[in-house]
Amino acid sequence: MKAQLGVLALAIGASAAVLGICTLGYGLYRHDDRLLRTGRRYVLFVLLAAVLAVGAMEWALISHDFSLKYVANNNARGTPLLFTITGLWAALEGSILLWALVLGGYLAFTVWKFRERATDPLVAWATIVGLAIALFFFALMLGPAQPFEKVARVPFDGRGPNALLQNHPLMAFHPPMLYLGYVGFTIPFSFAVAALITGRFGEGWLADVRRTTLVAWGFLSIGIILGAWWSYEVLGWGGFWAWDPVENASLLPWLTATAFIHSVIVQERRGMLRVWNLSLVIATFCLTILGTFLTRSGVINSVHSFTESAIGPWLLVFLGICAAVGIGLIAWRADRLRAPGRIDSPWSRESAFLVNNLLFAGFALVVLVGTVYPLLAEALQNRRLSVGEPYFDRMTEPIGVALLFFMAAAPALPWRATSGRVLRDRLLIPAWAGGLAMVLAVVLGADGFVEVLTFGLAAFALAGIVRQFVLGARAQRRTASVPIAAATVRTVRGNPRLYGGLVVHVGIVLVAVAIAASGAYSTKRDVRLSRNQSATVAGYTVTYLGSERTRSAQKQTVKARVRVEHDGSDLGIYAPAISIFPNTTDGIGTPSVRTGLVRDVYLTLVSSPNERGRVTIGVAINPMVVWLWIGGGVIALGVAIALIPTLRRRVVVPVVAEEAPAGAEPAAPRESGPPREPEPVGA
Amino acid sequence: MRRRRALFAVGLCGVAIVAIVVLAVVLSENVVYFRTVSEAVNRRAADGNARFRIAGKVVRGSLHDTAHGVDFELTDGKATARIAHRGGQPALFKEGVPVVCEGHWGSGAVFDSDRILVRHGNDYSPPKVPDHQVRSGTQNAMAAADAVP
Numbered sequence: 001m002k003a004q005l006g007v008l009a010l011a012i013g014a015s016a017a018v019l020g021i022c023t024l025g026y027g028l029y030r031h032d033d034r035l036l037r038t039g040r041r042y043v044l045f046v047l048l049a050a051v052l053a054v055g056a057m058e059w060a061l062i063s064h065d066f067s068l069k070y071v072a073n074n075n076a077r078g079t080p081l082l083f084t085i086t087g088l089w090a091a092l093e094g095s096i097l098l099w100a101l102v103l104g105g106y107l108a109f110t111v112w113k114f115r116e117r118a119t120d121p122l123v124a125w126a127t128i129v130g131l132a133i134a135l136f137f138f139a140l141m142l143g144p145a146q147p148f149e150k151v152a153r154v155p156f157d158g159r160g161p162n163a164l165l166q167n168h169p170l171m172a173f174h175p176p177m178l179y180l181g182y183v184g185f186t187i188p189f190s191f192a193v194a195a196l197i198t199g200r201f202g203e204g205w206l207a208d209v210r211r212t213t214l215v216a217w218g219f220l221s222i223g224i225i226l227g228a229w230w231s232y233e234v235l236g237w238g239g240f241w242a243w244d245p246v247e248n249a250s251l252l253p254w255l256t257a258t259a260f261i262h263s264v265i266v267q268e269r270r271g272m273l274r275v276w277n278l279s280l281v282i283a284t285f286c287l288t289i290l291g292t293f294l295t296r297s298g299v300i301n302s303v304h305s306f307t308e309s310a311i312g313p314w315l316l317v318f319l320g321i322c323a324a325v326g327i328g329l330i331a332w333r334a335d336r337l338r339a340p341g342r343i344d345s346p347w348s349r350e351s352a353f354l355v356n357n358l359l360f361a362g363f364a365l366v367v368l369v370g371t372v373y374p375l376l377a378e379a380l381q382n383r384r385l386s387v388g389e390p391y392f393d394r395m396t397e398p399i400g401v402a403l404l405f406f407m408a409a410a411p412a413l414p415w416r417a418t419s420g421r422v423l424r425d426r427l428l429i430p431a432w433a434g435g436l437a438m439v440l441a442v443v444l445g446a447d448g449f450v451e452v453l454t455f456g457l458a459a460f461a462l463a464g465i466v467r468q469f470v471l472g473a474r475a476q477r478r479t480a481s482v483p484i485a486a487a488t489v490r491t492v493r494g495n496p497r498l499y500g501g502l503v504v505h506v507g508i509v510l511v512a513v514a515i516a517a518s519g520a521y522s523t524k525r526d527v528r529l530s531r532n533q534s535a536t537v538a539g540y541t542v543t544y545l546g547s548e549r550t551r552s553a554q555k556q557t558v559k560a561r562v563r564v565e566h567d568g569s570d571l572g573i574y575a576p577a578i579s580i581f582p583n584t585t586d587g588i589g590t591p592s593v594r595t596g597l598v599r600d601v602y603l604t605l606v607s608s609p610n611e612r613g614r615v616t617i618g619v620a621i622n623p624m625v626v627w628l629w630i631g632g633g634v635i636a637l638g639v640a641i642a643l644i645p646t647l648r649r650r651v652v653v654p655v656v657a658e659e660a661p662a663g664a665e666p667a668a669p670r671e672s673g674p675p676r677e678p679e680p681v682g683a
Numbered sequence: 684m685r686r687r688r689a690l691f692a693v694g695l696c697g698v699a700i701v702a703i704v705v706l707a708v709v710l711s712e713n714v715v716y717f718r719t720v721s722e723a724v725n726r727r728a729a730d731g732n733a734r735f736r737i738a739g740k741v742v743r744g745s746l747h748d749t750a751h752g753v754d755f756e757l758t759d760g761k762a763t764a765r766i767a768h769r770g771g772q773p774a775l776f777k778e779g780v781p782v783v784c785e786g787h788w789g790s791g792a793v794f795d796s797d798r799i800l801v802r803h804g805n806d807y808s809p810p811k812v813p814d815h816q817v818r819s820g821t822q823n824a825m826a827a828a829d830a831v832p
Contacts, residue, residue: 366706373710384717386736391713395706526771606771618771 002065006056006148010141013049013100016042017135024128033119040118040127043111046134047104054101057094057147061087066158069149070094076160076582078553083166089175090161092296092311093147098176100137102183107134110187110212122205125194126187133186136318144310163581163588166554170230178223178250182288184216185253188260189285189322192278196329201274201337206264211643213264217257218639224250225511225632236589236604238524238620240628241515243392248371249291252364256284259360266353269415275330275337276357282326287364289319294371345417352410359403366395397450404454404512407505408434408461411468429467434460446521454516458509465502472499492641500642507638510631517624524620526606530613537619540601541565544617545573547609555579557590558608560615564594564601576605576617599623715785721762727788736785737764737794743778757784757794768796776801 020042027035057070061084066072074087074094088094107130114123141147165171188209195205227250228240241247260280263273297312330337343351370387377383412426437459441452472491473484482490492499527535529544536542545561559577563570571594578587587608594601604618718726720739739757746755752768755778766784776782776799784796 362702369706369710373714386715386717387710388713388715388734391709394709394713606773616771 002056002060002063003068003148003150006053006060007142009049009052009056010138010148013046013053013104014135014138014142016045016049017131017138020046020131021128021135024124024131028121028124028128036119036124039124040111043104043107043127043131046131046138047108049138050097050101050104053141053147054088054097057088057097058085061085064158066156067150067154068147069151070147072151072155072158074158074161076158076554078582079158079160079166080554082169082172083161083554086165086172086175087161089179090165090171093141093145093149095175095179095296096137096141096145096311097147098179099183100134100141102176102179103130103134103137103186106184106187106212107131110190114208121198122191122194122200122208125197126190129190129193130186133190140311140314144314159583160554160581163555163579163583164234166581167579167588167590168230168234170226170233174223174226174230177219177226181216181218181220181223182250182253182291184212184219185257185281185284185288187212187216188281189326192281193325193329196278196333199333199336201278201333203268203271206267206277210264213257213261214639214642217254217261218636220250220254220257221635221639222632224254225628225635229629229632232625233591233593234588236591236618238522238591238602238604238618238622239518240625243370243389245371246295248367249294252291252367252371253284253287255360255364255367256280256287259357259364260284262353262360263357266350270350272342272350273354273357275334278326278330278337280357282323282330283364286319286323286326287368289315289322293319347413347418347423349410349413349415352406352413356403356406356410359399359406363396363399363403366399367392370395400512401450401453401457404457404461404509407508408457408464411502411505412464426467427464430460430463433463448520451516451520454512458513461505461509465505468502469499493644493646496644496646497642500638500640500644503638503641504635505638507631507634507636510627510634514624514626514628514631518622518628522620522622524618526616526618528614528616535619538621539566540571540619540621542603542617542619544615547615555581558587558605560605560608560617562592562603562617564603566601571601574601574603576603578605578608595626597626600625717783719761720757720759720764723788723794724762724764727792730788732787734785734787736783736800737766737796738781738783739764740781741776741778746778757782765793766796767793768799770797772799773801 020039023035023039023042027033027039059065060068060071061075062081064071064075064077064084066075070091070093071087074090075084079087083090089098107127110130111118111127114120117123160166191205191209195201227247231242231247232238232240257280260277263277263280267273267277293312293315297315343354345351370391374384374386377385408430409427412423412430414422434456438452438456441455446452446455469488469491472494473487476482476487476490476494477484480487480490523538525537527537527542529535529542531544531546534541534543541564543563543565545563547558547560550557550559557577557579559575562574562576563572564574565571574592574594576592577590579590580587589604589606591602591604593603600620600622602618602620602622604620606616606618609615716733716735718735718737720737723730723735723737737757739759742756742758742763746753748754749767752770753772754768755766757764757766766786767789768784768786780801783800784794785798785800786794786796789795
């Protein structure tokens with residue numbers, strides 16, 4: 001019943017996609033507006049089909065219907081409800097279902113958003129591309145990755161989800177967030193392809209997809225940070241990022257998308273970088289498909305690839321088609337893509353953006369090479385090797401520091417050109433703050449050139465951002481005497497894109513500081529302790545008090561009780577644990593983390609009590625890690641602010657020479673760039 | 684103006700070339716090869732002090748605690764190597780399990796390891812892995828989840 005319903009839904013989805021593509025295509029060919037209006041409605045059926053299929057799968061999971069192979073493999077009677085629901089994305093077939101659902105949602109939203117422009121060829125072409133991508137994923141589920149396959153003999157109980165995936169509630173958030181990010185980039189890709197096909201690669205399509213791109217970027221950022229958090233809270237090795245191929249797979253599109261978000265502004269302002277922007281959008285989408293290939297095809301065996309599956313070649317072919325279409329279209333339109341604008345001075349906002357983009361592209365290249373090199377070496381030369389973490393660390397460190405510098409400096413640079421005086425006025429205070437922070441860091445005992453430099457640049461960037469907010473609020477108060485808080489709100493509402501972007505920058509600063517501090521100043525040691533025995537690691541005394549076993553339908557757990565003391569004060573009792581799930585013989589550790597604003601105490605039960613009652617406990621002291629998660633929250637807040645619709649300005653703020661915050665040139669007539677959006681684009 | 688653009692283009696190409704050379708050098712310095720025990724034993728002279736990963740099964744009865752870690756033998760069925768490991772071990776490390784150690788040959792034909800990776804959840808990853816593949820399994824077969832001591 002559920003299986004039939006699911007397969008029916010998938011068939012409806014695939015047919016709706018085909019019909020939509022044909023109707024829209026024929027409508028475009030015949031210039032028939034009626035067909036274009038009808039064609040776009042098929043998107044709704046695609047969404048409904050995906051909802052129905054996901055509903056059927058969730059129904060099967062919640063009712064423990066083990067006649068479905070997917071349910072039998074990823075659910076058990078003892079699985080708690082939360083992990084029964086998250087079972088949808090605990091393995092390949094279900095996660096493709098989730099993909100289809102998210103894609104259906106994005107497509108339906110886009111069609112709804114452009115309902116007034118249904119007959120616009122740009123929108124029609126974009127819908128066709130989106131539907132074609134949806135068709136591919138529905139085809140995957142009807143072919144090599146069938147979620148609704150039945151088992152020959154219905155087992156009494158299922159195997160349950162992968163033990164690692166039923167051990168922490170973050171499992172409910174990390175994958176959907178990542179998918180909302182990954183899949184969202186389909187929309188800018190569709191519009192980029194549509195812009196190339198229709199020949200309207202001015203700035204219109206960029207404005208059309210600006211918000212969707214930002215939403216996707218925000219979700220991807222949150223998804224990556226939640227993934228790091230999950231890794232930190234579940235995997236128990238004390239860190240959150242190991243340059244694992246699956247981590248890199250999520251980072252790659254983030255890097256190119258971040259570059260795109262910035263270079264879009266240059267194109268909107270100055271009409272430059274058209275080919276570059278198109279390439280970035282196409283690269284971002286292709287990298288999401290590459291990431292899916294790396295994580296889902298079984299080519300890399302990890303927690304993300306549960307079984308070897310036949311979808312690898314499908315994804316590779318699809319990736320090839322997408323890349324070929326993108327590159328081919330750009331080559332075909334090459335002669336018409338020449339940008340009207342050009343960079344006047346190296347000391348300008350646009351050239352800073354250009355450098356930032358090159359750095360992001362370089363970063364992505366470094367990560368890409370390190371990630372796929374082992375695969376290529378094995379495929380082409382049959383050599384098995386891996387690329388060590390030092391490669392990634394050494395290559396990305398200088399790029400990261402340079403990016404931090406440009407992130408701090410670029411918002412202070414005016415467009416087109418600048419003078420030394422302007423630069424001095426705008427950067428003097430932040431520079432002092434940066435220098436002071438470096439001195440302070442050294443006094444407080446920080447060593448390592450890169451780390452100290454990172455702290456300095458972080459303060460430099462923060463001071464610059466605070467300065468912009470203060471100047472904006474001050475300008476508001478000059479026109480209307482309102483309290484500071486109200487003035488700040490008005491400032492932000494006047495240019496949410498600029499100030500939202502600056503808030504995101506604050507989040508990035510926090511993340512950078514957390515990465516630098518936790519990477520350089522962590523201490524980790526394994527201690528073997530008998531009952532009531534203590535050991536001291538980096539000033540923290542841990543005492544093993546004993547252990548207890550508990551048993552539930554889901555798992556058996558051994559918990560060690562460990563008292564943690566620091567400077568003579570009792571920090572409480574922590575309980576790192578190891579759990580055994582019925583479907584595996586291996587123990588899954590659950591670290592116990594005492595999170596603090598300055599440092600985390602991270603305890604793992606490395607081995608449960610032996611015959612003599614002795615345990616091995618991993619003790620790690622990780623400074624500043626919590627700021628990574630806080631930074632993630634700040635990034636989300638910044639994205640939310642940037643999405644606030646701009647108010648049309650009623651009050652014309654007088655342009656204050658020199659002191660006007662960069663980018664807040666409200667009423668000043670723009671010198672160049674075709675007028676496109678009602679709001680002043682300033683970030 | 685033309686001249687400036689040409690200079691800019693040349694400069695950019697120069698930077699790109701330097702960047703690619705640096706990338707290639709750092710990459711080649713950090714490539715860690717993956718060898719089975721017999722491959723590693725055969726190549727001991729050639730490898731010298733170079734770091735690589737060695738894969739095999741922990742021989743039952745060979746595991747001892749030492750002051751800094753553990754001492755054990757690793758086998759792929761054809762050859763056996765003695766491993767001296769410094770540092771912690773992942774939770775799943777025990778006798779008889781397939782593991783990968785990272786390190787280099789030390790003195791007296793002992794492999795000095797400082798990192799052990801244990802293959803995760805045998806009953807989860809590709810269900811039917813023939814035994815010879817487990818022994819020579821690629822580093823990719825090591826779960827991301829594996830404890831890094």
